[in-house]
Amino acid sequence: MQIKKSVALCALALAGLAGQAQAAALTTAQKAVIDDANANNRILFISGASAVQKGFTGIISALIPGAKTFYTDKNGKDSAGKANTHSYEAVAGVLDSSAGGAWAGKNVILVYRVAGGSVWGVNPVARAEAIESLNVSSTTCDDAGYAAADGSAANDKAFQCAKNTRVPDAGVSDVAPALFKQPLNTEGEIAAGQLNEAELAEFGNSDYNKPIYALAFGVPVTNNVNTALNRSAVAAIMAGNVGTWNAVDPALPADDIVVCRRVPGSGTQAVENLYFGNFPCGVPNTPADRTASEGTVFDPSATWTWTDANGKVHSGTGKYTIDPTAPTGGLVVIENSSSGNVAECMDAAVTGGKYVTKTRDGASAEYLVEFVNPGSKAIGVLSMDSLSKSKSTGNWQFRSLDGNGTYTWDNTAAAPVATGTGKHPTLANLIDGTWDMQGWISFNTPNRTVADAAKAPVLAKFLEKAQDPAILASISDLKNVAAAIPGGAYSGAQVLRVEYSQGNQCAPLNRNF
Secondary structure, three states: OOOOOOOOHHHHHHHHHOOOOOOOOOOHHHHHHHHHHHHOOOEEEEEEOOOOHHHHOOOHHHHOOOOEEEEEEOOOOOOOOOOOOOOEEEEEEEOOHHHOOOOOOOEEEEEEEOOOOHHHHOHHHHHOOOEEEEOOOOOOEEOOOOOOOOOOHHHOOOEEEOEEEEOOOEEEEOOOHHHOOOOOOOOOOOOOOOOOHHHHHHHOOOOOOEEEEEEEEEOEEEOOOOOOEOHHHHHHHHOOOOOEHHHHOOOOOOOEEEEEEEOOOOHHHHHHHHHHHOOOOOOOOOOOOHHHHEOOOEEEEEEEEEEOOOOOEEEEEEEEEEOOOOOOOOOEEEEEOOHHHHHHHHHHHHHOEEEEEEOOOOOOOEEEEEEOOOOOEEEEOEEHHHHHHOOOOOOEEEEOEOEOEEEEOOOOOOOOEEEEOOEOOOHHHHHHOOOOOEEEEEEEOOHHHHOOOOHHHHHHHHHHHHOOHHHHHHOOOOOOOEEEOOOOOOOOOOEOOEEEHHHOOOOOEEEOO
């Protein structure tokens, strides 16, 4: 069975790590923590959505309030050598007594995997399938000079660890598990089967399986496309009904439309398939995938070798070659395995350049993407927790719908800025339902973990904090783009005023609060 981009607690490492320099090697105390946690099997493994990777930085302080050590995978840099894209993260320390249960006050390791996206927080969780995880131990982790985003070796972010396999204890997805239906929303080079009714019933305990918060999703477009967009125009592009920009707006040149989308199984892609394609809620508007580019820009049999800016050598089979000076006259679709890859795709479209992305299997196999000349015009899909990458002077910006406007965040110490006409993905519009391209981030806990007297209390504490709008408001990447779900323990600011009828994410949003 093949299992295929946020979200759990370790993702928390992203903000918590900033500015923390690690020693050249694990200290005796750090070794003692992880050795003890391993010896007593006090390890919690969560897998799933990459779109909300930054969403849980506030929770870790409640779960492990004291000294903490952070870990990541040995290949946790993007192809430009920046330490801002992590496929695996972990944190180790003493679990707070408020978590309750047998692990309270003891050493624990919390591991989170985002490789492959949301479906990895659904299918393997329900099926109790062992998948790749981070092996945090004193013999598998070291400090190998993991550079900070600014490239300075002095600001090492975390110790790096090897990988192993482990059955996930819980998962996170951008949409409800039932929406991961084949063939468009399941993982693998051959689309994996969707969960059957018995497997979905693994998520039947309502105390541990519920939406965490609502996250706005957006439409990023490169800065060399100057036109108004609406929902129907974007839907036509994503379905491959139009392939050149002049078909969207006659005032634009007849350049290829480049679509920087996600792989099947990604929760971000599932949100797009739902919003622009009505899948799996009715008659679908089937999204165009990489097969639209086979024979033109995508060669699945091409072999390649490439050394990235960090000196790492990549090689594989399968290559995209995009040249705006030699247009194909049709749609160019590039599948990306992470949100970070989508941002790389948008940047490379404008400036030219190369990057690598993983295959639909979410494993180590990679494709090379090469924009051989600058000037391609691209559209993509990203969750709005990437808002800080949308700069007014950048290569791409989040756009409004029903108009020609942008939504940018040049100064993260100030508020984001909406310019031009149309409906913008602001927090206010998310809360009142005006911006309805949103995912309800779901926490998915199987019955076996609910029945685990040691793990269940930790997850209960996690959910309590994850649903708190005060925590959302305290996280830089979420405070402007996410809101708590109404009808629960929280109300007031940073809480939605809309909900899906009867909690069904295929139903319309209604303003009930």
